Amino acid sequence: AMWRCPACRICEICAGEDNWEQMLVCDECDRGFHTYCLTPPLKAVPDGGWRCSECVQCLSCGAKAPGPKASDRWRRDFRMCAPCWGLYEAGNYCPICVKVFKDSDHSIEMVQCDSCDKWVHTLCGAVDSVTYNRMKTEDDFGWDCPRCRGEMDYDSDDEVVEKFPLPDARRVIDRQLALEEYCYAHVADLLGLIRVLEAPGRPRHPASGAAP
Ligand SMILES: [Zn+2]
Ligand SMILES: [Zn+2]
Ligand SMILES: [Zn+2]
Ligand SMILES: [Zn+2]
Ligand SMILES: [Zn+2]
Ligand SMILES: [Zn+2]
Incomplete structure (x- = not known):
């Protein structure tokens, strides 16, 4: 590569x-x-x-294929596999790391944001175990996720993938021709200089014997 x-x-x-x-x-x-x-x-x-x-890989599950079915296609700018996309579309994703989860999966510690109602990994939301336990037991414990608190630089939902744009073909060819012309002119100048320096009868520098 x-x-x-x-x-x-x-x-x-x-x-x-x-x-x-x-x-x-x-x-x-x-x-x-x-x-x-x-x-x-x-x-x-x-x-x-x-x-x-x-390079393609699901940012949620790490899969290198778009899905088990032949009709499965990559989603979200070729960064999410079809099965994960299904969960993402259903809103089953942590808004911080954009990893999806199944409703049936209770092994992961997650907390719900009061503002966006999204479930956030305790790690992604920087929720310590004391806070986590309070949130589980106290019904009126309020908590907003880092995104709703405005602590994230960009909205990962609408992440803009900046691509390296290809220049217009005509412009590249024009530049190439201009460069060639420039080089030909230099070569011509150099050849002219060599001709002058190597011309017979040209006076040599008395000390070194070389042309100045
Ligand atoms: Zn080709
Ligand atoms: Zn690549
Ligand atoms: Zn996936
Ligand atoms: Zn997360
Ligand atoms: Zn939130
Ligand atoms: Zn190049």
Whole structure:
């Protein structure tokens, strides 16, 4: 896996650099892939984020596959598997770490936020055991999650995945031509200088014997 700058990005599968509009860029490793070179091929460029098969992984359960069924697809910018997405859609996720949970799972310590009504891991909400026990026993014990307290930098629900945009193809070619022209001009200058320096009869520096 090697990183390539946007200008020399190629499809890792067919090594082609054409059809940029069909080239996907992995949010994780920045490598390029044609939609039609993938197995299975993608019908269109996804609206949100995308991750290649090497980098894709469910942020909740760690799965490397989108799900047990052939029809299962990656969700949430290719960061959540289909089974976890089902729970996420039902609201069964901790708003801090975005990991999902089943209603039947009582082995994890979670507390409910009074503002957003979401269940939050005690660890994610920084709830110590004393507070946790009070919350379990005292009905009127109020608690707001870190997100509702405004302690999080961004809203992880609407996390914007910033992608490295590909420059316009015409602009890259123009730049390349300009650079070539610039180099040709320099080479011409250098050749001219060499011709002058190597010209017969040119006076040498008396001390070193070399041209100044
Ligand atoms: Zn480059
Ligand atoms: Zn390709
Ligand atoms: Zn990748
Ligand atoms: Zn998952
Ligand atoms: Zn959590
Ligand atoms: Zn909350």
